[in-house]
Amino acid sequence: MMDTQQPPTVPIEHCGKWIAWDFDETKIIATGQSYAETRKAAQAAGEDRPVLVKAPQADARFIGGHR
Amino acid sequence: MDTDEWTYRRYAVDESRICPSGKVYRPEAKIRVSGTRGEAYLRALLDTGADHTVLPFSIAADISAELFEGEADVAKGVSGHEITIVPGKVELELLGRDESCRWTAVIGFAQSVSSMDECSILGHAGCLEFFLAAFDGLSQVVELTPRPNFPSLAQ
Numbered sequence: 001m002m003d004t005q006q007p008p009t010v011p012i013e014h015c016g017k018w019i020a021w022d023f024d025e026t027k028i029i030a031t032g033q034s035y036a037e038t039r040k041a042a043q044a045a046g047e048d049r050p051v052l053v054k055a056p057q058a059d060a061r062f063i064g065g066h067r
Numbered sequence: 068m069d070t071d072e073w074t075y076r077r078y079a080v081d082e083s084r085i086c087p088s089g090k091v092y093r094p095e096a097k098i099r100v101s102g103t104r105g106e107a108y109l110r111a112l113l114d115t116g117a118d119h120t121v122l123p124f125s126i127a128a129d130i131s132a133e134l135f136e137g138e139a140d141v142a143k144g145v146s147g148h149e150i151t152i153v154p155g156k157v158e159l160e161l162l163g164r165d166e167s168c169r170w171t172a173v174i175g176f177a178q179s180v181s182s183m184d185e186c187s188i189l190g191h192a193g194c195l196e197f198f199l200a201a202f203d204g205l206s207q208v209v210e211l212t213p214r215p216n217f218p219s220l221a222q
Contacts, residue, residue: 009090012079016183023108025097034182035125039107053110054123054185056091058081062186063145 015058020050071163073097075207076110094202094209096189099160099169102130108162109187113209115200117190120159120174121152125185127176132157134176142175151178159194161211170197170218 007025020030020042029047032038035054042050056062075092082089095110100122107126121142127134132155142152152175160169172193179185189195199212 006074007076009077009079012081012089015078015080018182018185021110025110035123035185036129039129049108051097051108051110053076053095054187056078056080056093057183058079061085062091 010055012058014055017055018052019055020047020052022047023049023051025051069166070210070212071096071161071166071168072208072210073113073163075209092207096209096211097162098187098189099158099162099167100126100130101158101160102127102132102155104131106130111187111189113195113200113202113211114188114190115195115202117188118192119152119188119190120172120193121177121186121188121190122174123185123187124153124176124178125182126187127153127155130157132176135173140175142177150180150184152176153178168213168217172218 014031017031018035018038019028020038022029029045029050030038030041032041039050073096076095078091079089080091094113096113098109098111100107107130135154139151139153141149143149154173155176156173158169158171160167174193197217199214201210
């Protein structure tokens with residue numbers, strides 16, 4: 001099993017937000033402040049299986065667990 | 068089941084002394100998490116420093132995870148900040164390009180105070196305990212190889 005295609009860099013304007021990628025993770029479909037809002041927006045845009053991820057904050061370094 | 072590989076995900080962030088490139092690189096894997104009435108697809112951080120696998124509570128609600136509400140626990144990050152985690156039984160599936168592997172686990176669903184604090188973490192209990200993990204910082208690839216204690220060899 002391989003997933004080694006280099007995906008695009010997530011732009012800084014999405015920092016701290018939930019991001020919904022298309023299922024193949026080639027493009028960002030939607031962003032939002034909450035998981036539910038972002039998933040709903042991605043599905044409304046036609047992506048049945050959005051892949052969601054919470055992007056790191058631009059000005060705070062994540063070092064594990066709760067920040 | 069073969070070794071699985073995932074490329075680190077790049078995020079642009081503010082440049083600073085500690086991060087002069089203005090980029091952070093995260094070893095994340097694509098997963099599917101299923102509850103009793105739904106499923107979600109996520110990119111989750113492979114975190115060898117995390118004792119447990121933890122997902123945001125909002126996902127538990129979305130997939131109708133089987134929760135053990137009376138058995139909530141407390142988790143702390145490096146800051147010492149406490150959050151409540153509610154155990155929930157789910158099916159997890161690591162998704163590669165052509166193959167996948169899945170298993171059932173009890174993981175934690177974190178009740179974060181703010182959505183800013185939400186994150187999806189694949190820690191030891193519920194995930195990494197079943198794999199040999201190799202993090203290659205040079206090529207920015209993480210490899211996971213199932214070990215004999217892997218609970219299911221589906222697909």
